[in-house]
Amino acid sequence: MTLAQDVLQGNRLALARLLTHIENNTEEGKAGLKALFPQTGKAHIIGVTGAPGTGKSSLVNQLALHFRRSDSTRSYRVGIVAVDPSSPFTGGAILGDRVRMRDLAGDSGVFIRSMASRGSLGGLAAATSGVVQALDAAGYEIILIETVGAGQAEVDIARLAHTTLVVETPGLGDDIQAIKAGILEIADILVINKADQPGVEAAERALRSMLQLGHPAAHVFENHQPKPGHEIPVLSFSTPEVTGNHWIPPIVRTVATEGAGLPELVEQIQLHYQYLKDSGNLMLRERTRLRSELDLLLRETLMSRWRERVAEEEYWLTLDLLTQRKLSPWEAVEELLKKC
Amino acid sequence: MVERKIRVLVAKPGLDGHDRGAKVVARALRDAGMEVIYTGLRQTPEMIAESALQEDVDAVGLSILSGAHMALVPRVLELLRENGQEHVKVFVGGIIPDEDIPRLLEMGVAGVYGPGTLTDTIIEDIRKLTAGKSEQVVSS
Ligand SMILES: Nc1nc2c(ncn2[C@@H]2O[C@H](COP(=O)(O)OP(=O)(O)OP(=O)(O)O)[C@@H](O)[C@H]2O)c(=O)[nH]1
Ligand SMILES: [Mg+2]
Numbered sequence: 460m461t462l463a464q465d466v467l468q469g470n471r472l473a474l475a476r477l478l479t480h481i482e483n484n485t486e487e488g489k490a491g492l493k494a495l496f497p498q499t500g501k502a503h504i505i506g507v508t509g510a511p512g513t514g515k516s517s518l519v520n521q522l523a524l525h526f527r528r529s530d531s532t533r534s535y536r537v538g539i540v541a542v543d544p545s546s547p548f549t550g551g552a553i554l555g556d557r558v559r560m561r562d563l564a565g566d567s568g569v570f571i572r573s574m575a576s577r578g579s580l581g582g583l584a585a586a587t588s589g590v591v592q593a594l595d596a597a598g599y600e601i602i603l604i605e606t607v608g609a610g611q612a613e614v615d616i617a618r619l620a621h622t623t624l625v626v627e628t629p630g631l632g633d634d635i636q637a638i639k640a641g642i643l644e645i646a647d648i649l650v651i652n653k654a655d656q657p658g659v660e661a662a663e664r665a666l667r668s669m670l671q672l673g674h675p676a677a678h679v680f681e682n683h684q685p686k687p688g689h690e691i692p693v694l695s696f697s698t699p700e701v702t703g704n705h706w707i708p709p710i711v712r713t714v715a716t717e718g719a720g721l722p723e724l725v726e727q728i729q730l731h732y733q734y735l736k737d738s739g740n741l742m743l744r745e746r747t748r749l750r751s752e753l754d755l756l757l758r759e760t761l762m763s764r765w766r767e768r769v770a771e772e773e774y775w776l777t778l779d780l781l782t783q784r785k786l787s788p789w790e791a792v793e794e795l796l797k798k799c
Numbered sequence: 800m801v802e803r804k805i806r807v808l809v810a811k812p813g814l815d816g817h818d819r820g821a822k823v824v825a826r827a828l829r830d831a832g833m834e835v836i837y838t839g840l841r842q843t844p845e846m847i848a849e850s851a852l853q854e855d856v857d858a859v860g861l862s863i864l865s866g867a868h869m870a871l872v873p874r875v876l877e878l879l880r881e882n883g884q885e886h887v888k889v890f891v892g893g894i895i896p897d898e899d900i901p902r903l904l905e906m907g908v909a910g911v912y913g914p915g916t917l918t919d920t921i922i923e924d925i926r927k928l929t930a931g932k933s934e935q936v937v938s939s
Contacts, residue, residue: 472883475855483803550804551829557850558839564846571853575804575834 462487463494466597471570474597478572481589492589495596500745502538502595502602503732506616508582508645509626511608514652516541516559517715518626519603523563524718525725526601536568538599540590542583544607545575552576556605570599581615582606588619588752617645618748621741622731624724626650627666629658643669646708647731654712654720666710706734768799805833805929808856810842812875813865820892820914821862827918828860828925844871848878851887857929858909860921863893868903876907888928892916 462480465473480488505522507515519539526535541556554573563569572594574584583606584590594602606616617623625646643649649670651662709727713720735741777795780786786794809825811818818840825835836854838846851859859879863871872891879887888909895903900911910924 472852472855475853479806479855545834546829549830549832551832552834553825553829553837554834555837555839557836561839561846564843564849571850573836573854577804 461490461494463491463596466491466495466593467498469598471567474570474593475572477593478590481593482574482577482584482586484586488589492592495593498596499592500595502591502600503622503728504591504595504602504604504620505728506604506606506620506623507626508606508613508616508623509608509650509652510628513608513626513628514713514715515605515608515626516556518624518650518652518713518724519556519605520560520562521713521715521718521721522603522725522728523560523569523601525721527563527566527568534568535600536598537563537570538591538594538597538602539563539569539571539605540574540587540594540602541571541605542574542576542587542607545577547578550577570594570597576607582613583615583619591619614641614645618751621735621744622647622728624648624650624728626652627662628653629656629662643708647706648724648727649708649710650724651710651712652715655714655717659712663710663712670708670710706731706738765796765799769795773798805858805925806836806854806856807833807858807860807925808836808838808847808851808854809860809862810838810847810850811840811862812842812844812847812871813863813867814841815865816840817864818862820864821860824860824862824892824918824921827922831922831926833922833925844874844878847875848882848884851879851884852882856887858888858890858925861889861891861893863891863895866894868893868895869899872903872908873906888925890921890924890928892921 460468462473462477466477477488477491480491482488507519507522509515519541523537523539526537528534539560541554543552543554543556545552552575554575556573557571560571563571572590574587574590576582576584577586579585583604587604591602591604604616604620606613623645625642625648627649629651649666651659651666711720711724711727713724735744774795777786777791781788781791807828809821809828811821822837825837828835836850836856838850842850847859847861859875861872861875868891872889876889879885879889889907890910890912891903891908892912893914895911895913903911909928910921912921
């Protein structure tokens with residue numbers, strides 16, 4: 460049996476192995492993803508982002524507990540991907556998010572994988588999307604992704620996740636500058652965690668006034684409607700037909716260490732998913748995401764094919780001619796493409 | 800081309816609430832370019848084996864100060880084997896009486912490190928062990 464077949468049979472060791480291959484971008488990893496792709500697209504992918512120490516891991520722990528609990532409507536299998544930064548100097552990393560997820564130990568309906576960012580800057584690792592696909596195919600119905608706590612708008616997570624939670628904490632209230640506009644652009648749900656600490660009211664007021672200034676995402680949608688022949692802007696998840704039907708990000712207070720506010724948060728997450736489905740946005744997001752993936756892959760593949768066919772020397776010679784102003788960049792490209 | 804990263808789980812089984820040593824080792828391994836999954840205090844052998852499986856680690860480092868190593872270590876080894884992870888190298892650090900070291904090595908532990916071991920020694924051993932160059936290192 461192949462690794463992918465083992466994964467579909469529910470073999471957890473095979474899944475763990477495949478995730479390593481995907482992270483290392485090996486041939487086995489690519490073959491596995493290829494085989495599993497038809498089985499993907501079933502999971503609800505939820506991103507959790509926010510500054511370091513805001514309680515992302517603690518929240519993921521609580522969210523997983525809630526989605527596992529069968530006394531609500533039903534119980535879901537939960538996959539967790541927790542990304543931490545790699546050291547830019549040594550390439551090493553300490554992946555410590557599991558420390559806050561010990562409540563999930565011993566539950567075979569949960570699979571937690573830690574990932575190092577490995578030089579990627581957007582709060583995720585380059586292979587996170589592949590890892591999520593494998594978990595999706597393996598039957599994890601809820602996939603929680605914790606990003607690197609970089610504290611800035613991480614567009615990558617909004618692109619990968621269906622529902623993005625931005626986690627803030629009290630104490631930001633006095634300093635409205637602390638809330639970057641970009642964060643509101645990617646937030647589907649705003650969480651004020653550590654609501655047991657002073658300053659919750661001020662924090663909520665600050666967030667609410669930001670929202671009332673107009674949800675910036677609505678702006679993005681309206682001003683950047685895709686036109687034929689134009690690049691679809693990164694965040695254009697919406698369509699002209701549904702612009703009258705915005706999702707305004709709710710603000711939910713939580714205490715992740717105790718679980719307070721979690722039922723409300725889970726409810727909002729489920730409402731958002733329902734909204735995405737009803738408004739047609741889910742399919743649109745999916746299409747936008749797959750399109751950027753396709754474009755990227757196409758670009759990389761064309762480039763590497765071209766490299767295989769044209770001697771490196773030719774490239775450097777052309778660059779020399781370009782530097783000497785004997786060729787224009789356009790002519791240079793034409794010359795180089797002629798060679799293959 | 801990405802080089803294959805060495806992934807190591809550093810865990811603190813047992814009930815003593817002291818993980819300074821484990822953290823020092825975790826940081827040293829990170830500084831040596833490894834990816835260290837750190838799981839925190841009071842891990843049961845079951846939790847350790849489960850994390851090792853999900854994270855597909857190459858090695859597991861156990862920091863044990865409580866004196867319970869002769870109970871904890873064989874259980875971890877047994878669970879790793881049950882999960883099909885007999886290839887994972889297990890090393891033990893902490894306060895281990897001399898007479899227990901040969902017994903641990905016999906059980907299949909790859910290395911035992913007492914207090915005062917240079918982290919460089921541990922790093923070098925893990926590199927050797929995970930490259931498959933040696934099955935066991937001499938304890939220090
Ligand atoms: N008082 C209080 N403390 C909390 C709450 N949620 C988390 N914490 C604490 O905040 C600290 C950081 O929590 P984590 O869950 O590790 O935060 P994180 O955002 O995942 O941190 P990084 O991954 O390092 O960015 C821990 O000591 C938690 O116990 C909360 O609601 N109230
Ligand atoms: Mg965390």
